[in-house]
Amino acid sequence: MANERMNLMNMAKLSIKGLIESALNLGRTLDSDYAPLQQFFVVMEHCLKHGLKAKKTFLGQNKSFWGPLELVEKLVPEAAEITASVKDLPGLKTPVGRGRAWLRLALMQKKLSEYMKALINKKELLSEFYEPNALMMEEEGAIIAGLLVGLNVIDANFCMKGEDLDSQVGVIDFSMYLKDGNSSKGSEGDGQITAILDQKNYVEELNRHLNATVNNLQAKVDALEKSNTKLTEELAVANNRIITLQEEMERVKEESSYILESNRKAPKQDRTSEGQALSEARKHLKEETQLRLDVEKELEIQISMRQEMELAMKMLEKDVCEKQDALVCLRQQLDDLRALKHELAFKLQSSDLGVKQKSELNSRLEEKTNQMAATIKQLEQSEKDLVKQAKALNSAANKLIPKHH
Numbered sequence: 001m002a003n004e005r006m007n008l009m010n011m012a013k014l015s016i017k018g019l020i021e022s023a024l025n026l027g028r029t030l031d032s033d034y035a036p037l038q039q040f041f042v043v044m045e046h047c048l049k050h051g052l053k054a055k056k057t058f059l060g061q062n063k064s065f066w067g068p069l070e071l072v073e074k075l076v077p078e079a080a081e082i083t084a085s086v087k088d089l090p091g092l093k094t095p096v097g098r099g100r101a102w103l104r105l106a107l108m109q110k111k112l113s114e115y116m117k118a119l120i121n122k123k124e125l126l127s128e129f130y131e132p133n134a135l136m137m138e139e140e141g142a143i144i145a146g147l148l149v150g151l152n153v154i155d156a157n158f159c160m161k162g163e164d165l166d167s168q169v170g171v172i173d174f175s176m177y178l179k180d181g182n183s184s185k186g187s188e189g190d191g192q193i194t195a196i197l198d199q200k201n202y203v204e205e206l207n208r209h210l211n212a213t214v215n216n217l218q219a220k221v222d223a224l225e226k227s228n229t230k231l232t233e234e235l236a237v238a239n240n241r242i243i244t245l246q247e248e249m250e251r252v253k254e255e256s257s258y259i260l261e262s263n264r265k266a267p268k269q270d271r272t273s274e275g276q277a278l279s280e281a282r283k284h285l286k287e288e289t290q291l292r293l294d295v296e297k298e299l300e301i302q303i304s305m306r307q308e309m310e311l312a313m314k315m316l317e318k319d320v321c322e323k324q325d326a327l328v329c330l331r332q333q334l335d336d337l338r339a340l341k342h343e344l345a346f347k348l349q350s351s352d353l354g355v356k357q358k359s360e361l362n363s364r365l366e367e368k369t370n371q372m373a374a375t376i377k378q379l380e381q382s383e384k385d386l387v388k389q390a391k392a393l394n395s396a397a398n399k400l401i402p403k404h405h
Helices: 001-024 035-049 065-071 076-088 097-109 110-122 139-153 175-181 186-265 268-349 355-404
Strands: 054-056 061-062
Touching: 001 035, 001 139, 035 097, 065 097, 076 097, 097 186, 110 139, 186 268, 186 355, 268 355
Parallel strands: none
Antiparallel strands: 054 061
């Protein structure tokens, strides 16, 4: 956790510094399409998610940083306007989307640093949402909040009504920061390599988080398979029970018809006893009818549970697609790292100072690059297995449809 906090703080420093420098050079109001600004929000999102406590839901464990941001209006009254505006936006359906909109509105107000400082100073409130060793609970969170003061020189304007903040994939584009370090000065080479190594460490942490997410998805799929098997068994029992009740109702109807026919033909003195038998038959028929209604109600509940399971399947498939997009981004960043490694190796060979130290750093970079490539391959294999299991579960769920009819 300490390494994760350090890596996130370094990425926040790079992101804030790059955003301020590029915005001042641009000399105009920034909008949501500005790439450095988009990356800044992705880094902030990772910082706010670090160490979040998971809340259990029907679909598994859910982590959202919207809860802590809602507390700001209790600490700073001016933030109430932002929170109300976020809740009134019609296109936002998830807590993650509302949290992203809140960050953008706070930056437009130039109060993001003030709000984050007020939140970090209330550790007793944050402890409800974060683990004790989370970034927001430690010194790194206070440092990032201080760095955010520099963003007050930036003018930004966002139109969020047409922006899909719910389904955006928050992957950090390291190539933006790596390409900035292409300087020919030998004195800056060491600092560039150190920054690259820090970024590489963060990539490894991100891969570990993706592995944990895949494991959670695997657990969800296993749970859904067990639930699907149980529902299939219960549905079969319910269908057999309905068939039995229908046969019983037919038999009772036949007996009732027979008794009515006998009453028409029988003498008056026998009709009293037969009328009692008919009353008992009607009472039995009423009880059987009520029992059938109860079974149908139970069947409707089982159908509703199956629909919820299908919804969970769709959300799992969407989550798998998001992870695949993240893998594509990570592979692209790995290629950028390799290209930069070759360029740095060429520069190191032409330098007379610190050749031994720089070659060692280059070897370390190559080793960590290979490790990350192996990790990504493992993650891709895990993703393929998860997709296969999700398809199998979807096929099993489709087989239930005829049984419902």
